[in-house]
Amino acid sequence: MRQSSLIATIAAFAIAATGAVSAAALMVGRIERTSQREIDTLFLEGGLDWASVSVDGLQVRLSGTAPDEATRFQALSLAGNVVDATRVIDGMEVTSPDPIQPPEFSIEILRNADGVSLIGLVPDAMDREAVSDLLQEIAGRAQVTDLLESADYPVPEGWGPAMTYSLEALARLPRSKISVSPGSVEITAISDSADQRRALQEALRAEVPDSVTLTLDISAPRPVITPFTLRFLMDEDGGRFDACSAHTEDGRARILAAAAAAGLQGTATCTLGLGVPSPRWPDAVTAGIDAVARLNGGTLSFSDADVSLTAPVGTDQTTFDTVVGELEAALPEVFSLDAVLPTPPENDGAGNDAGDVRPEFVATLSPEGLLQLRGRVNDARLREAVESFARARFSTAEVRGTMRTAEDLPMGWSGRVFSGLEALSNLTNGALVVQPENITVRGDTDNPDARAEIARILGDQLGASANITINVTYHEVEEPEETLPTPEECVDAINAILAARKITFAPGSADIDSAARVSIDRIAEVMEDCTAVPMEIGGHTDSQGREAMNLGLSQRRAEAVLEALMARRVLTANLTARGYGEEQPIADNGSEEGREENRRIEFTLRLREEDVAEATEDDETAEAETDATDESADDAAASDEADAEADADAAAPEEDTDAAADEADEEVSEDDAPDTETLPVDPDMPTTPPVRRPEDIAE
Template sequence: MRLSRLLIPIAALLAAALLCVVAAFFSVRLVEDNSRDSVASALTRDGQDWAEVDVNGLQVFLIGTAPDEAARFRAMTVAGSVVDSARVIDQMLVAEGDDLAPPRFSMEILRNDAGISVIGLVPSSSDRDRLMAGFADMAGETAQVSDLLEEAEFPAPDGWRDAVTFAQRALRDLPRSKVSVAAGQVHIKAMTESEEDRRRIEADLRRRLPEAVALTLDLSAPRPVISPFTLRFVIDEGGARLDACSADTEEARDQILAAAKKAGVAGEATCRLGLGVPSSRWGEAAARGIAGVAELGGGSITFSNADVALLAVEGTDQGLFDRVVGELENGLPDVFVLHADLPQPPEAAEQGPPEFTATLSPEGGVQLRGRINSDLTRQTADSFAKARFGSGAVYTAARVVEGLPANWPARVLAGLEALGSLANGSVRVTPDLIEVRGTTGNSEASADIAALLLDKLGDAEEFDIAVTYDEKLDPTLGIPTPEECVAQITGIIGDRKISFEPGSATLDASAKDIMDDIAELLQLCGDIPLEIQGHTDSQGRDEMNQQLSQSRAQSVLDALRNRRVLVAGYTVTGYGETQPIADNGTEEGRESNRRIEFKLIEAEPAVDETDAVEETEADAEDGDGAAEAEPDAPEEGTGE
């Protein structure tokens, strides 16, 4: 009985325990299922359907391969917003990413009097030491080179090396500049010494630009001092034109050109910017003057500093003339002084005005014809022309007459000086007019001639300038002479050297840049008579040295031909060891003697046959009994 009484409570306790276990089991399953379903639904809604969810009690496991680290972090955040983030266990992987995109390589080069600074990111394959050595050589001993470059382990992009090489060469001519370099792109911003230097440097840079590089230029030059500050506007039977134009600012230039266009100037007119303006209202004054001439229907107006000369056409209505002049006098700024003239018709016709003419032919010949007021004036004009154009180029046929104006000598000499600004053309001097006609290679010739005549003769004089600019005659763009070409080759080589592999006629890698520079120059020079000379030191046999020097000169010729240089007029000669320029007893001397030289082939003068026979006989007599010494050199040596 006692046993049965004990079994009943024990059985009840066991049943309760079993019931608790069962309830706990199903509760845990319910919690796990709810956690799994809730987290999985939240991940799906957020677009993270790549992630799988597993649970173990209260722990929630995230499994799967995330496309990137950001997606993995996002999945953890979403799961932590549904259940306690401490319950979320990260068992995710991250997919391996694609190859990293290469960075944008670029370089900024700043050069001034203090030195050169280089900053940027370059490929690790760049020859950084050589690049810095080039900058150091360019800066000189007194200036510093700051290397602020960083490197990245990526291959150099297309166009990078060409851009860097071009930028480094361009920097040599630009002591105050900023050069930006990227793959296939170079931007140059620099200050030049003068406008002429700016045009020369720009033309040279564009000529040397590789095809694979895009160039952006921002070259500036200090504005010149213009004295006198000149402007001349004319309307005649040929139409409206600006013979000379100067302005102090771009706004004044635009104002003047707009007034000239409105007055009838066709085409592209130019106006030179410079210093020396007599008034800050120069543009306004010039525009008023141009509008006045246009209202008169013809004539000219000339500004020379603050002096203004208005010349109307003969026959202009007096009332119209008076009104226009009155408006100008009231409208011009106070600093300007206006001189106005309305020519009156002559009472009787004359046989024709006296005149003096000077012509300059394209070949350089000068002829002086017409009337001169005295022998002294004729001698002075003749001497001036010979000093300017050459004694053998001047032919004087001017006639001395009386009754010419008192200022005739000054007008004649001013006309000859103006003729010196032309490549070819003529000057005609009459009592009322100086006409200048011709062609020039100076784009500013019209303005220069106008300034010259105003300075020599005054602002009241009348002159007519019709000068045509021919780019082929521009010395800044011209083709160098053969002598200049050879001199420039020497300058290109400089301290460098055309080197070959030891004991052979094969150009080594260091010669590529020199050959590129020489080929670029020779393409500009055209077909010139040139001798490429090969020279060796004295080591080795004479015959071997001669053959080696000949082969090396031929290799240089072949390299130029491969670079599309016209080599039809070139010859190659190997001189071996016969023309040393240094002591062959030292290593430095032998290095100097191993060289390539470029010589211009001069035309041989005619030789008298009798002299030639005598020289031949003399040479034969001198050669009798003379023996050539064998050099003290190793039998198998080479004169490399």
């Protein structure tokens, strides 16, 4: 009985345990599902779709790759809000961070009358001391302010060429801002004149390295135009400007558009300048050009606010009056108009105009520089004044005067003569014709602004209504070819630089001192015109230390200079480096001063192999010609001797024939004997030096 009761108790406990385990398993499964569902929901709401959640009993395992550490911590925090943080197992990874990118290196260089300033970020490897020395040399006595910061990162590609070019450009531009970045240079500068701006633009664009992108903006102050002049002509060949001035870009565009509509031939431009008499200058000019077009020809002249309109000969009076009236109404208030309708010249019935007898003054300037003056002047005093004025204006020309005096010349004749000569001085060759009704200037010039300058001179001194004819042709002058220096001049120029500032090295080293880089920069400039000259870079030391050590050190130093020039884009095909050690002193090694002089770099001319071969060939040719001449002389002497013997034989008796024959045999026998005589050596005879090849030097 007791045994069965025990079994029943055990069975009851087993059933109860089984039920408890089942209930616990159900409970754990429910907790797992609930925890995973809640955590997944939070991750989706938080945008953490990269994370995976797995629940094992009461433990929650998180896995996946987080984009950064902050996002990983966010996932842990969200899971910790659902279950106890101690039950969260972190199996997540974090994406490897991108390598730190190097900074963007750049420099802003400002230069003005106060000095030079630098601001920006540069690589640590840049030799700031050498740059500072060069900038101080450019600035002169002005101050150099260095506000640069540096970073220890590799020098980016294109930084060196851009930096070198910017410093070269800065030396040309006293008022400028230069922005430098790897492979790019931006220059903003102010020039003194338009001509200087053109020259600077050409030079800077020609020198920019291929690896550098250049942005160039050079401005020039506008010139003061006095008087503010414009002259427009129209004839059967179309319209043209003798002079054109404007004060704004918009005004210039309007004037040129009006001229094109009126029949302008070819291209034209207007000079932008200061001194305009009225802001409404374009309105006045376009109205005047329109009037010329309506008259189908004529001449329009502006000299400040004075306007002159000359109609073509034969223009209908009614048309002339209508056009002039409308132009007067269209001109702004400050402008005054003088309109002229020329009358046809009278004819004497024989085809000759009455004007053929009018006085005139003529000046001709030849291309050779001969100025001839002829025609009429008022009196002897004016004749002397005209010749003196001509010699002053044409200082390089020979002046010859054959002028005649006349008392009945028109009023203002002398002023017309002097104004015409001043206008003629703008030509390289040409002629001036002064007549009572007209002044004509024609010829050639190498100044593109000569036509406008002539119109300005005559309009200012004779008035806008003066009848002027300008026929000037511009011929562009070809720039002379640059003459390259001789090899000797190249070597002398480089050694002069070294004499002023030696190339120095760290003690016992081939590392060039930073202070010597200025000398190397100057040598590189000289080498631009001397790349074809074969030169040797010689390294020399003092006698301190072992001879073999000094020889090796001098070789390394010479090679260091060669490499420094190569780094400055110098073509080094014709340069060789050789160390001489202590074998060629130029001063006493017994004193510190002497040893300092002996420690040096020297440039010398080097004979190329083809030059030596050519010299050897010339010597051999000369020697062969000398031998040929000597042989010819010997043959001639032998021939003369043979002829003399023949004559003697003919005159001798027959019994002497055998004796002569025996004697001849003896001579032949002696000639057949070998010649063992040694010729003396001439101590003054030049010898050809052995050729030293680059590989021999290297060995």
